[in-house]
Amino acid sequence: LLKCDGEGARAVPLAGHVGFDSMPDQLVNKSVNHGFCFNILCVGETGLGKSTLMDTLFNTKFEGEPTQHNQPGVQLKSNTYELQESNVRLKLTVVNTVGFGDQINKEDSYKSIVEFIDTQFEAYLQEELKIKRTLHSYHDTRIHACLYFIAPTGHSLKSLDLVTMKKLDSKVNIIPIIAKSDAISKSELTKFKIKITSELVSNGVQIYQFPTDDETVAEINSTMNGHLPFAVVGSTEEVKIGNKMVKARQYPWGTVQVENENHCDFVKLREMLIRVNMEDLREQTHTRHYELYRRCKLEEMGFKDTDPDCKPFSLQETYEAKRNEFMGDLQKKEEEMRQMFVQRVKEKEAELKEAEKELHEKFDRLKKLHQDEKKKLEDKKKSLDDELNGFKQKKTAAELLQSQAQQAGGSTTLKRDKERKK
Amino acid sequence: MIERPESAVASIAQRNLEGYVGFANLPNQVYRKSVKRGFEFTLMVVGESGLGKSTLINSLFLTDLYSKDYPGPSLRIKKTVQVEQSKVLVKEGGVQLTLTIVDTPGFGDAVDNSNCWQPVINYIDSKCEDFLNAESRVNRRLMPDNRVHCCLYFIAPSGHGLKPLDIEFMKRLHDKVNVIPLIAKADTLTPEECQLFKKQIMKEIQEHKIQIYEFPDIEDDEDSKLIRKIKERMPLAVVGSNVVIEVNGRKVRGRQYPWGVAEVENGEHCDFTVLRNMLIRTHMQDLKDVTNNVHYENYRSRKLAAVTCNGGVDTSKTKNQMTRSPLAQMEEERREHVMKMKKMETEMEQVFEMKVKEKKQKLKDSEAELERRHEQMKKNLEAQYKELEEKKRHHEEEKSNWEAQQRILEQQKLDASKTMEKNKKKGKIF
Numbered sequence: 106l107l108k109c110d111g112e113g114a115r116a117v118p119l120a121g122h123v124g125f126d127s128m129p130d131q132l133v134n135k136s137v138n139h140g141f142c143f144n145i146l147c148v149g150e151t152g153l154g155k156s157t158l159m160d161t162l163f164n165t166k167f168e169g170e171p172t173q174h175n176q177p178g179v180q181l182k183s184n185t186y187e188l189q190e191s192n193v194r195l196k197l198t199v200v201n202t203v204g205f206g207d208q209i210n211k212e213d214s215y216k217s218i219v220e221f222i223d224t225q226f227e228a229y230l231q232e233e234l235k236i237k238r239t240l241h242s243y244h245d246t247r248i249h250a251c252l253y254f255i256a257p258t259g260h261s262l263k264s265l266d267l268v269t270m271k272k273l274d275s276k277v278n279i280i281p282i283i284a285k286s287d288a289i290s291k292s293e294l295t296k297f298k299i300k301i302t303s304e305l306v307s308n309g310v311q312i313y314q315f316p317t318d319d320e321t322v323a324e325i326n327s328t329m330n331g332h333l334p335f336a337v338v339g340s341t342e343e344v345k346i347g348n349k350m351v352k353a354r355q356y357p358w359g360t361v362q363v364e365n366e367n368h369c370d371f372v373k374l375r376e377m378l379i380r381v382n383m384e385d386l387r388e389q390t391h392t393r394h395y396e397l398y399r400r401c402k403l404e405e406m407g408f409k410d411t412d413p414d415c416k417p418f419s420l421q422e423t424y425e426a427k428r429n430e431f432m433g434d435l436q437k438k439e440e441e442m443r444q445m446f447v448q449r450v451k452e453k454e455a456e457l458k459e460a461e462k463e464l465h466e467k468f469d470r471l472k473k474l475h476q477d478e479k480k481k482l483e484d485k486k487k488s489l490d491d492e493l494n495g496f497k498q499k500k501t502a503a504e505l506l507q508s509q510a511q512q513a514g515g516s517t518t519l520k521r522d523k524e525r526k527k
Numbered sequence: 528m529i530e531r532p533e534s535a536v537a538s539i540a541q542r543n544l545e546g547y548v549g550f551a552n553l554p555n556q557v558y559r560k561s562v563k564r565g566f567e568f569t570l571m572v573v574g575e576s577g578l579g580k581s582t583l584i585n586s587l588f589l590t591d592l593y594s595k596d597y598p599g600p601s602l603r604i605k606k607t608v609q610v611e612q613s614k615v616l617v618k619e620g621g622v623q624l625t626l627t628i629v630d631t632p633g634f635g636d637a638v639d640n641s642n643c644w645q646p647v648i649n650y651i652d653s654k655c656e657d658f659l660n661a662e663s664r665v666n667r668r669l670m671p672d673n674r675v676h677c678c679l680y681f682i683a684p685s686g687h688g689l690k691p692l693d694i695e696f697m698k699r700l701h702d703k704v705n706v707i708p709l710i711a712k713a714d715t716l717t718p719e720e721c722q723l724f725k726k727q728i729m730k731e732i733q734e735h736k737i738q739i740y741e742f743p744d745i746e747d748d749e750d751s752k753l754i755r756k757i758k759e760r761m762p763l764a765v766v767g768s769n770v771v772i773e774v775n776g777r778k779v780r781g782r783q784y785p786w787g788v789a790e791v792e793n794g795e796h797c798d799f800t801v802l803r804n805m806l807i808r809t810h811m812q813d814l815k816d817v818t819n820n821v822h823y824e825n826y827r828s829r830k831l832a833a834v835t836c837n838g839g840v841d842t843s844k845t846k847n848q849m850t851r852s853p854l855a856q857m858e859e860e861r862r863e864h865v866m867k868m869k870k871m872e873t874e875m876e877q878v879f880e881m882k883v884k885e886k887k888q889k890l891k892d893s894e895a896e897l898e899r900r901h902e903q904m905k906k907n908l909e910a911q912y913k914e915l916e917e918k919k920r921h922h923e924e925e926k927s928n929w930e931a932q933q934r935i936l937e938q939q940k941l942d943a944s945k946t947m948e949k950n951k952k953k954g955k956i957f
Contacts, residue, residue, distance in 0.1 A: 114614035114615055114616040114625050114626075114627075115614070115615055115616065116615070116616040116617070116618070117590045117591070117592070117615045117616070117617060118590065119588070119589045119590050119617055119618075120589040120590060121589040122589075122619065123587070123588050123617070123619060123803075123807060124619075124803065124804070124807045124808035125566070125568075125617070125619060125622060125624050125807050125808070125811060126619045126620030126621070126622040127807075127808050127809070128561070128566045128622055128624065128811060128812060129558045129561045129562050129622060130558070131809065131810075131811060131812035131813070132557065132558075132561050132812050133554045133557055133558050133561075134812075135812055135813070135816065136553075136554065136557050137554055141550070141553050143550070162548070163542075163544065163548050164544045164545045164546040164547070164548050165542040165543065165544050165545060166542075167542070168540075184540070185539045185540070186539065186540050186541070186542045187539055187540070187541050187542070188542055188544060188548075188550070189544075190544060190547070190548060190549075190551040191551045192551075193550060193551045193553055193554060195550050195553070196539065236827075236828050236831045236832055237824075237828050238824065238828075240820075241816075241819075241820050318563075319559060319560070319563055321559055322559070375548075375549060376549075379548060379549045379550050379552070380549035380550075380552045381552075381556070382556070383550060383552075383553055383556060384553060384556035384557055384560055385556070385560070388560070396667060399665075399667075400665055400666060400667075403665045404665060408665050409665065410664050410665050410666055427857070428857065431860075431861070435860075435861070435864045438864075438868065439868065439871075442868060442871070442872060442875075446875050446879065449879065450879065450882075453879075453883055457883075457886050457887070457890065460890060461890060461893075464890065464893070464897070468897045468901065471901050472901075475901070475904050475905070475908065478908055479908060482908060482911055482912060482915065485915060486915055489915060489918065489919055492922070493922055496922070496925075496926055500929060503933060507936065510940070
């Protein structure tokens with residue numbers, strides 16, 4: 106992110122050759138010694154020839170067996186390779202989306218891709234924020250280019266394509282390509298490209314534009330921009346054409362030559378992606394996409410550049426403020442939890458008290474009932490006793506009467522009895 | 528189902544290319560972009576007045592940095608140490624360089640020079656601070672790099688050794704900036720004197736463990752021999768001149784003496800060319816890299832450690848914190864806190880449950896007790912009822928028996944009286 110502003114600097118003439126015109130070479134030497142790194146993400150449905158295209162682009166056989174269509178979700182598989190060409194060492198990482206477009210419900214397809222891209226940004230951000238950091242030896246895993254493989258239907262983009270590209274265009278440099286384009290005729294291809302481009306524009310999808318600000322490459326880049334999306338064919342098989350072996354696909358009706366610009370745009374893709382704009386892709390990733398991610402992440406965490414009075418914060422202040430806020434936040438959470446418990450205890454106590462009260466009331470009622478019963482019983486007892494007494498009296502009175510009567514008329518009976526006996 | 532993506536650093540395989548791919552063009556792309564961007568470099572010169580600093584700068588960059596219109600600091604009298612910067616834009620071979628020269632007039636000129644290095648340190652630190660703040664902003668724009676990339680320290684050609692001020696300054700600055708010591712006005716020393724002087728200086732530098740900038744070896748074998756030869760020449764003895772003189776038909780920069788011309792760019796006269804080649808033509812980028820990767824990083828980690836660790840008392844903990852960004856540190860603390868809270872929550876929950884259980888049990892017990900008592904009373908009452916019933920029944924029985932008996936007696940009586948009546952009638956009874 107370094108920029109040289111000649112602001113406040115006056116131009117002075119040199120009286121001879123000083124020698125700082127070697128600076129670009131010094132920089133290049135340093136870069137070459139350090140080695141380069143480039144990360145490509147291939148997004149596209151299973152079977153669109155992503156792996157084959159990578160092999161063709163880099164003239165080598167990368168990992169992988171062809172995948173089946175039965176993946177339950179979208180996985181990202183990444184492999185890193187060390188390549189060397191003359192004195193230039195390149196650490197190339199190829200990331201493939203496995204299972205993209207295979208599910209019945211594809212709503213979440215883009216999610217794992219976005220997550221992957223964000224993870225790489227996050228890793229870099231974490232490294233950048235460390236107190237003791239080693240940025241210059243950090244292995245940059247951020248995705249520099251996303252090749253989006255469009256199925257060669259010849260009609261238009263699929264809705265999955267539009268949805269996915271829309272989600273990715275602010276996170277990565279998207280280069281859409283028409284895959285397996287040997288299935289499309291030239292006239293169909295022109296219409297197809299126009300349709301695709303207009304659909305991208307009308308949906309507001311920002312694809313990567315080859316830069317035209319540098320005079321040395323402005324012309325070729327702007328020409329190539331007009332050929333997007335590139336219609337490619339990939340092949341690692343070689344066929345003899347004339348007296349040369351060329352990469353091609355052999356059909357009964359003819360041979361599609363990969364590097365023949367009349368047959369497909371492979372050469373254009375290679376030229377743009379690798380030979381002319383590789384460095385720009387890396388730069389855009391770092392200065393645009395990564396910065397956007399970083400800014401959003403920091404803002405999310407509450408970092409600001411200026412305080413409410415619009416005075417700039419110093420880093421120290423920012424961190425301290427953040428820390429205080431953070432600590433306060435933790436304390437608040439703790440306090441909240443405590444309060445919640447106190448509340449619950451109170452509620453429960455009230456509940457239990459209520460239950461206790463009810464219980465007592467219940468038993469009070471029962472007690473009362475019992476008292477009533479007892480009283481009834483007492484009454485009954487009393488009436489029985491009265492009756493008993495009455496009866497007793499009656500009985501005694503009667504007995505008395507009887508004994509008197511008996512005494513009086515007892516002899517008569519005796520006589521009678523005696524006479525009877527005679 | 529979204530699976531965790533694999534890390535890209537897991538394993539790296541070699542691959543051979545069967546044919547030209549084209550990424551060998553990357554260096555050209557880098558070249559092109561760097562030329563478009565332009566370069567910048569900040570050079571600081573430190574030394575007592577009159578050691579020829581301004582002249583040397585002019586000689587190095589073949590320009591009149593300080594001229595009539597822009598007089599150099601040396602022509603102005605200073606009471607205290609100042610730090611002044613001049614920015615110029617120079618172009619050569621399509622390459623644009625923004626050159627900032629930082630001068631320190633007044634350095635070492637006072638009678639009491641204690642702390643005369645402080646303004647220099649402050650300047651260097653403030654540039655690092657600016658860069659740090661720019662780098663740490665949320666909205667980052669293109670940042671100019673105004674950090675000091677190199678500090679040329681001018682040693683007076685006494686021929687004896689380093690002065691205490693020299694040693695003190697270099698000791699204080701060697702871990703903040705790339706220090707390159709130079710022997711100034713070397714045309715006052717004979718080659719032998721110069722040799723001895725250099726040896727003495729290097730010895731003292733090593734004794735005091737001063738880390739001056741070390742020109743790193745370049746990969747090339749040939750060059751590396753060259754570099755070793757050059758390293759033997761350290762510290763470089765330089766001569767500067769603003770004047771072009773004709774010597775044997777050649778136009779050279781030099782100093783005209785009655786006894787001859789000391790040529791600035793003659794390798795046998797002084798080490799100027801060595802300095803220029805190293806400083807500008809081969810190692811300018813490396814000076815910037817070392818500033819960025821070593822000196823600035825040191826400044827940054829010191830600054831951030833002070834802010835976030837709050838003067839870490841526990842060194843083991845601090846060391847761990849250093850490998851994380853302060854934000855990751857806070858994240859970690861947050862996680863720990865969440866765990867602590869969870870634990871606290873479970874504990875409180877347990878205590879709560881236990882207490883509730885206790886109380887509920889008590890309630891149940893008291894309910895059972897009351898229930899039991901109530902049952903008891905009920906039973907008691909029932910028993911009494913039964914007793915009463917029994918008594919009543921008994922009484923009823925007795926009563927009905929007695930009544931029956933009474934009726935019989937009554938009947939008997941009635942019969943008896945009837946019989947009496949009968950007998951009376953019959954005249955039997957008198």
